[in-house]
Amino acid sequence: MSLFKQMAIMLSLFLGIILISVMILNFKSATEFVQNQLYTDAKNTAHSLGLSLSKVADPSDTSSMETMINAIYDSGYYQRIRLVDVEGKEIYTRENDVRVIDVPQWFIQWVPIQNATATSDIMIGWSRFGTLEVSGHTGNAYRQLYSTLIDLSQTFLMIGAVVFGLLYLLLSLSLKSLKRIRDQAKAIIDNEFIIEKKIPFTTEFRSVTVAMNAMVEKVRDIFERENETLRRYHELLYKDAETKLNNRCYLTAKLPDYLQSDASLSSGVYVMVSIDEIDRLKREKGYERYSKLITHLAEEMNAQVGPFHHALIARLNESDFFAALPSCDTSSVVHQIEKLLLNVKTVIEGIDSTVSEYLVIGSAVGTYSEKDTLKSLFSRADHTVTQAKLRGNFLIEIDQEKEDSLILRREEWRNELLQSLNESRMLLAFQSAVEQRAGELSIIHEEIFLRLLDREGTIHSAGYFIPVATSLGLIDTLDRYMVEKVIKHVKEQNTMTPLALNLSGDFVKKYANIQWLRSHLELFSRQSDLKLWFEVSNTTAIHELEAVSTIASMIKMFGYHFGIDHFTIPESGAHYLQAIRPDYVKANSAYLQDMMFDDTTGKSRESFHNVVRSLGISIIAINIEEPQEVEKLKELGIERFQGTYIAPVSLL
Known part of the structure; x- marks a missing residue:
């Protein structure tokens, strides 16, 4: 009472x-x-x-x-x-x-x-x-x-x-401050830091409010300091000091998320720009001119390929730059690279015309897909950019790797995807995420993926059709199909293991889709006790923060879990986690090891734990492919895993 x-x-x-x-x-x-x-x-x-x-x-x-x-x-x-x-x-x-x-x-x-x-x-x-x-x-x-x-x-x-009316009024006024204190305490539990501006006149309530404000300020200050520490460590670990671009370490940690067979970013165009004789430039023309050239090249990379959606740009080493541009084709990128090389050539001539006699710059443009690995992709890029530099200066070499997923024309793809939905040739697959604690292994949920069964009977992974569906504006249609099919599967099979569904950015940012999902979850929650888990990508969470916060609140209102997939802390810090308040995050195994493995001071590991776990967020390591990764992560306090080593993707 x-x-x-x-x-x-x-x-x-x-x-x-x-x-x-x-x-x-x-x-x-x-x-x-x-x-x-x-x-x-x-x-x-x-x-x-x-x-x-x-x-x-x-x-x-x-x-x-x-x-x-x-x-x-x-x-x-x-x-x-x-x-x-x-x-x-x-x-x-x-x-x-x-x-x-x-x-x-x-x-x-x-x-x-x-x-x-x-x-x-x-x-x-x-x-x-x-x-x-x-x-x-x-x-x-x-x-x-x-x-x-x-x-x-x-x-x-x-x-x-009259007396009871006055009594109610006086009690309401007196206890209103207590309600605000309660809301303030609940906000702390929900990872929100609210400073109460209205100080009550009642002495006891006044002292409690002042104490609560002091505690909230202290907790917020701890979060801010840890977030800033983590952001600086992230910048130190993943940023190139000269150009402020991402470095090779970040690329190797992040690019596997792009190459995931079930990611909407799993196919697109890569760009590599390479400079020969960069050491000679520093030796003969000085570090200042070298720095001017490198800085301008980085600026041109940002200017020409940065506007592409979800562009991933990095400096591999002193002379090589790399960019991954999801859901693009080579024809739309080559023109931008031609402008880049022309602008760089102008800068070089402005520095010293004699530099162009020995400084050779070439570029490689090609496609990547979910079938690529880091090693194979970098190998192709190195070979292609070498061919460009052998042919001459400021030239572009096109990687002629066959683009299997783009054989069909756009309208043919549209018809194929819509017919696959009508004919139920869009299948469900799953991969288990497990928790390993005290030697016991338990399944926490099974993540759902889509698979396309073509007319020849071949089953294709999501990386084969999701990028095309995204460019055609059909991705939220696929999301609706997935939700309906999962609900139907639960009703028919009476499954007891929680299922996790990954929602696209196109689905989340449309209010009609959120209302549609609410109506389906209301009906489903009345018919089944099974807990569903929903996820969005880290990129979607950052760029569609308001929409993601809305759908996260709605999903948790039904008692379900909400998470962020392919989690990495952005340059702006982890403040967006406070708005979304996810139950869990999934992060690449390599990224977690980079962020949490600090033998010298242990400061980064402590900050990562304080920022993520102090918000009540559990961590699931993904892309686990080797047993050694599990052991390393367990030493870092990670107990939840997902990947091909843990469990392969299987049809549901």
Whole structure:
């Protein structure tokens, strides 16, 4: 029971007892007054009427006496007026039964009133004539008391309503600050840091609010400092000091996420720019001119290929630059690289025209797919850029690797994808994510993937068609199909293992899709107790923060889990995690080892743990391909894993 209810009940009982006690005492006093008044009226009437009867000249003239008695009886409230002689013989009597028609019977039974009878001796001359008895009428007393009760009840109800209204208002105002303190504490649990600006006037609440504000500021300061430490370590580990581009270490940690067979970024175009004789340039022309050339080349890389969606640009070494451009084709990239080389040539001629006599710059442009590995992709890029430099200076060599996934034209792809949905040739596959603790292995969820069964019976991974579906604007249609098919599978198979569904950025950023998902989850949650897990990519979480926060809140409202796939901390830091508040993140094994393996100070590992796990986020290491990776990650405190070594992708 809330404090407000407890205080309201306690004060209500206290005030109620006081009001009822006062009302009972007042009513009791009124009853005694009416009882006394009844006797007083009877006594006064008996004396005054007796005196009048004593003045009758003829004692035998009872008719005059009767007239006087009738006059008094008819003009007052009396039950009986009786005249008897000295021997007790009745001379005259007026009497009426007590009947009260405007007072409820329960009141008459609840409030007993004793009728009062007064007597007066009748003296005619010096002789005693008889005795006059007068009994009051209790009906009038009951009417007065009942009217008094009604008035008291109305008065006390009005007073009670006013008092309880003021009590509610005062309690609400007093406890409003306590509610804000509660909301502040709940916000800390939800990884939000709220400083309460309104300081309550109540001394106890004021001290609690001040203490809570101090604690929130301290927690927020810890988070900010750890986040800044982690951001700086991230920059030191993954940034090239000269150009501020990503370095080779970041590329090798991040590019496997692009090459994932089930990632929408798994096919596209790569670009490699290489410079020969860079050491000679530094030696003969000095470091300043070398730095000017390298800085300009980095700026041109950002200017020409940076605008491509999800572009990944890195400096491999002193003389080589590399970029991965998902969901692109070579024709759309070559023109930009031609502009890049032309601008670099202009800069070189501006530095020193003799430099171009020995400085050779070449570029390779080709495609990559989910079938590539880091080794094979870099090998092809090195070979292609070498061919470009052998043919001459400032030339581009096109890698003629066959683009299997783009054999079909766009309309043919559209028809094929839509028909595969109608014909249920879009299959579900899964890969288990496990938790290994104290030597025991348990499945935490199974991540769902889409597979395309073509008309020849060949099953293709998502990397074969997802990039094309993305460019055709069909990716959210595939997401809806996946959700519906998973729900249908759960109903038919009555599976007990949680299933994880990865939602695309196109699906998340459309409000209609979120409403559609809400309606399906409402129906599903009423029919099944199975907990679903939903994920978005780290890139989607960063660029569609508001939409992702909305869908994350909605999913957690149903009691389901929400996570971020392919997690890496961006240059701006981990603040976006506070807005989304995911239950878990999935990060590449190589990335986790880079961020958490710090033999010198252990500071990066501590900061990573403080930033991620202090927000209540669990970590799942993905792309596990070797048993040695599991052992290294377990030493770093990671207990959840997913990858081909753990479990291969299988059809559901």
